[in-house]
Amino acid sequence: MRRNAGFNRQLRRYYGWYTGTFALFVVLLAVGEYLGLSERVIGHVFLFVTIAVYAGIGVMSRTSDVSEYYVAGRRVPAMFNGMATAADWMSAASFIGLAGTLYFSGFEGLAFVTGWTGGFVLVALLLAPYLRKFGQYTIPDFLGARYQGNVARLVGLAAAVLASFVYLVAQIYGVGLVTSRFVSVEFEIGLFIGLAGILVCSFLGGMRAVTWTQVAQYVILIIAYLVPVVILSYKLTGIPIPQAVYGTVLQQISAQEDHLLQAxxxxxxxxxxxxxxxxxxxxxxxxxxxxxxxxxxxxxxxxxxxxxxxxxxxxxxxxxxxxxxxxxxxxxxxxxxxxxxxxxxxxxxxxxxxxxxx
CATH class of the missing domain: 1.10.225 (NK-Lysin)
Structure with missing residues (x-):
């Protein structure tokens, strides 16, 4: 118990320093932009520094232990596990894909958000606890052990491959899109640059490396999600809590729409x-x-x-x-x-x- 408490304190200290350093890094980029640094240089610096940080975490988390590689040793604290899961939810597929789906489809796009979020909840409630209880590392292994046969294992394998393929297509496309825009290269080259960064972040440490990298990504993503919305809310209404003034802003949007539709x-x-x-x-x-x-x-x-x-x-x-x-x-x-x-x-x-x- 004391060991876990010490491990939690150590993690909080590490990621506290990481968050502060990232905030300082963003401030320095803002100062550079104010002093005339081009957007292209800022994009290059931000992209390569973050990839280097993720790669460094992946290399430092390298392991040859099977349990550490597949399930991070089953000792990730709940808060950090939640941060890693949230970073997975806020990944390229949702940060770009779901935002684009809602913009393009309107209310119909909410079905994707509901299914996306509900899938995480179902996996967390109906599969994850039993994987841990059975001591298995993958869903096909769990189904094979639970139902004692290869048929269930093959069904689980097919479902996992299908779901992963659809998810990875969106993820990889988002990686290539973001990388090509930041570095101003062709989409295919940006795709390989992004995949190379992902490979370095994950292949040496497996789930252990992925988990701690995802926690680091969560810090960046949650800031990227919240800061612009908070700034806009304060600028438009004087209140930095967007949820509290959503109704007022919606009325303003409706008034603007009347003007824009006739522009x-x-x-x-x-x-x-x-x-x-x-x-x-x-x-x-x-x-x-x-x-x-x-x-x-x-x-x-x-x-x-x-x-x-x-x-x-x-x-x-x-x-x-x-x-x-x-x-x-x-x-x-x-x-x-x-x-x-x-x-x-x-x-x-x-x-x-x-x-x-x-």
């Missing part, structure tokens, strides 16, 4: 989408000739870019557009009809924030 720029964008829908209608009516015309236009544009030494990013985007072009009139019929429907939907005024979901 010339908004009307122009909706007209642009209507025109895009009409263009798709014309292309659909002119199939299959329109498909060949579109292909020739992209090929000519790509050749001109290569001859004129256009930026590599623009060439890559044109190559991707040519690669994604439908291969047959039947495929073009489906793709362009779907794009037309999407353009028509976007040409309508967006739903208001305070409007009840139908």
């Amino acid at each position: 010339p720029a908004e009307v122009e964008v909706r007209a642009m989408y209507r025109q895009r829908a009409q263009n798709y209608s014309a292309m659909l009516e002119a199939l299959p000739e329109s498909l060949e015309i579109e292909r020739r236009v992209l090929i000519e544009r790509l050749n001109d870019m290569r001859l004129n030494d256009a930026p590599a990013r623009e060439i890559a985007l044109t190559e991707r557009a040519l690669r994604d072009l439908p291969r047959s009139p039947a495929e073009a019929q489906q793709v362009w009809a779907r794009a037309r429907a999407e353009a028509l939907e976007r040409s309508k005024p967006p739903p208001r924030h305070a409007e009840a979901h139908p």
Whole structure:
């Protein structure tokens, strides 16, 4: 018991120093920006310093003990375990993906948030305690031991692979997106940079390294979540508690929406989408000739870019557009009809924030 208490105090001291150092680091970056340091340099410094910190934690947490590698020795304090789990919840898939889903889908996107959060709760209540009780490290091992057969083990393996694959696709895409934006490199290169950092953080120490790295990430993520909202709340209402003034701000948003929906720029964008829908209608009516015309236009544009030494990013985007072009009139019929429907939907005024979901 005394050993656990000492371990908890040691962890609090380490992460207390870490939090203070991170706050000082952010202040120094702010001072650098004030003194004229470019955004690109600030992005590079922030990205590589944080990756170096995570990698350092991963290297220091290296272990060859099986229990430490798979379950961090089963001695992670509850508070730090919660911080690590919260960092997992606030990862790229939710920080970028769920925010984008809510922005794009509106109320329908809440289903993803509910399922996402409910899944964590179900795993914590229905699986994690029994994994510990049975002394197993993975869900397939637990199911195999609990039901004494390989069928249950295979079912658990299939479910774990399916869930992990869907989750990792979003995570890896988010890693590549964030890294490419910070470092100003191609998406593929940013993807490999991010994956290299993840590999260094995890492969030497397993769950032990991942847990302590996740706790460090939680500190950064919770600050990134709360500080902008608190600042905005104080700036708009004079009260630094956004939850207390949400109703007032929602009324202000509704008033602003009345103005924005009639703004010339908004009307122009909706007209642009209507025109895009009409263009798709014309292309659909002119199939299959329109498909060949579109292909020739992209090929000519790509050749001109290569001859004129256009930026590599623009060439890559044109190559991707040519690669994604439908291969047959039947495929073009489906793709362009779907794009037309999407353009028509976007040409309508967006739903208001305070409007009840139908």
